[in-house]
Amino acid sequence: MSKSKPYRNIRSAVIHGGIYGDEQTGAVNTPVYLTSTYQQESLGQHKGWEYSRTGNPTRAALESLIAELEGGTAGFAFASGMAATTAALSLFASGDRIVISNNVYGGTFRVLDKVFKNFQINYTIADSSDLDALETALTPEVKAILIESPANPLLTITDIAAVAELAHARGILLIVDNTFMTPYLQRPLELGADIVLHSATKYLGGHSDVIAGLIAVKSAELAERLHFIQNATGGILQPLDSFLLIRSIKTLGVRMDRHVENAEQLAAALCGHQAVRKVHYPGLTTAPGYEVNRKQAANGGAMITFELQEGYDAGRFFSGLRMVALAESLGGVESLACHPASMTHASIPKEIRKQVGISDELIRLSVGIEDINDITADISAAIEAAQL
Ligand SMILES: *Cc1c(COP(=O)(O)O)cnc(C)c1O
Numbered sequence: 001m002s003k004s005k006p007y008r009n010i011r012s013a014v015i016h017g018g019i020y021g022d023e024q025t026g027a028v029n030t031p032v033y034l035t036s037t038y039q040q041e042s043l044g045q046h047k048g049w050e051y052s053r054t055g056n057p058t059r060a061a062l063e064s065l066i067a068e069l070e071g072g073t074a075g076f077a078f079a080s081g082m083a084a085t086t087a088a089l090s091l092f093a094s095g096d097r098i099v100i101s102n103n104v105y106g107g108t109f110r111v112l113d114k115v116f117k118n119f120q121i122n123y124t125i126a127d128s129s130d131l132d133a134l135e136t137a138l139t140p141e142v143k144a145i146l147i148e149s150p151a152n153p154l155l156t157i158t159d160i161a162a163v164a165e166l167a168h169a170r171g172i173l174l175i176v177d178n179t180f181m182t183p184y185l186q187r188p189l190e191l192g193a194d195i196v197l198h199s200a201t202k203y204l205g206g207h208s209d210v211i212a213g214l215i216a217v218k219s220a221e222l223a224e225r226l227h228f229i230q231n232a233t234g235g236i237l238q239p240l241d242s243f244l245l246i247r248s249i250k251t252l253g254v255r256m257d258r259h260v261e262n263a264e265q266l267a268a269a270l271c272g273h274q275a276v277r278k279v280h281y282p283g284l285t286t287a288p289g290y291e292v293n294r295k296q297a298a299n300g301g302a303m304i305t306f307e308l309q310e311g312y313d314a315g316r317f318f319s320g321l322r323m324v325a326l327a328e329s330l331g332g333v334e335s336l337a338c339h340p341a342s343m344t345h346a347s348i349p350k351e352i353r354k355q356v357g358i359s360d361e362l363i364r365l366s367v368g369i370e371d372i373n374d375i376t377a378d379i380s381a382a383i384e385a386a387q388l
Pocket of ligand 1: 080081082083107148152177179198199201202211212213
């Protein structure tokens with residue numbers, strides 16, 4: 001990272017960033033180092049690699065890439081997004097409290113509620129899009145705020161820079177799960193966040209074929225602590241998966257451009273559809289978070305959530321899809337549709353779901369990079385089939 005780079009734009013950084021190629025052979029791609037251990041020349045003398053849980057050159061190339069893309073100084077790769085989240089939450093100790101936004105990923109809520117709570121690391125749920133409500137939740141035992149923007153599934157926007165200010169005024173950490181935007185569209189560390197998390201399973205992987213998680217940080221102290229946790233707890237990403245992610249990230253720019261272009265067109269089409277009651281998309285000028293999002297991100301991303309009018313059934317909608325797949329997950333090249341209440345957010349109790357506006361009628365779309373006319377035609381046909 002110290003060496004000055006021969007490019008300035010993230011469109012080039014996704015291709016040339018991090019540790020690029022292989023110095024030894026000139027190969028333009030980082031080799032896959034399928035090795036668990038490394039031969040040492042003599043006691044205490046080695047080339048910087050000892051054991052692949054601690055460090056592996058292929059993983060290190062990916063880790064330096066995510067650090068560079070997010071504008072951090074260090075990156076860490078994990079076996080899943082949840083392993084990355086778990087590592088970040090392992091920074092805290094019993095008696096600490098984490099404030100999470102009311103729309104965080106269901107698995108993030110679950111690990112706090114069912115695992116970390118057993119170790120007396122507690123959580124408070126707050127509406128992070130409302131800074132006053134968030135501030136009220138910041139009691140003295142709170143050590144971190146964990147947010148997503150846009151947040152799943154209503155695509156609620158939180159002002160990242162403003163929350164960073166609130167956090168830093170109290171000397172606590174801001175953790176941002178940037179899965180929905182990727183560093184191509186939004187860079188939370190540059191907005192003041194301390195830790196950025198990713199489910200790289202989604203847009204960074206982009207092809208629905210790898211489960212992976214990434215972290216990027218700015219501070220050397222956090223980097224050291226997270227590397228300690230990564231090595232101590234061992235939830236690392238394997239070399240082959242690290243290679244696949246590096247390969248995928250090279251096309252992140254072109255993929256995101258198409259994802260967003262398609263999402264903007266589909267959101268406009270849904271807004272004009274007589275069978276659609278409400279469209280949640282932060283790229284719409286009418287969206288409640290539009291102005292804040294525009295300030296902190298390149299555009300509204302490519303996730304759209306919508307509700308059908310009365311007289312239309314969500315179950316029938318999903319059965320009516322032919323090209324768009326009914327599936328969990330998001331961020332792949334193919335368009336996916338899901339039902340948050342019974343799928344991604346099923347681990348959140350129904351009362352809490354209701355409180356935060358996740359109705360049984362919500363439909364979430366991960367808009368892929370197929371031809372927009374094919375996507376629109378499939379969605380329109382499914383809406384027609386949904387009529388009772
Ligand atoms: C999918 C997801 C996760 C969890 O990541 P896995 O790779 O499935 O473990 C975390 N946060 C968000 C926003 C996600 O969409």
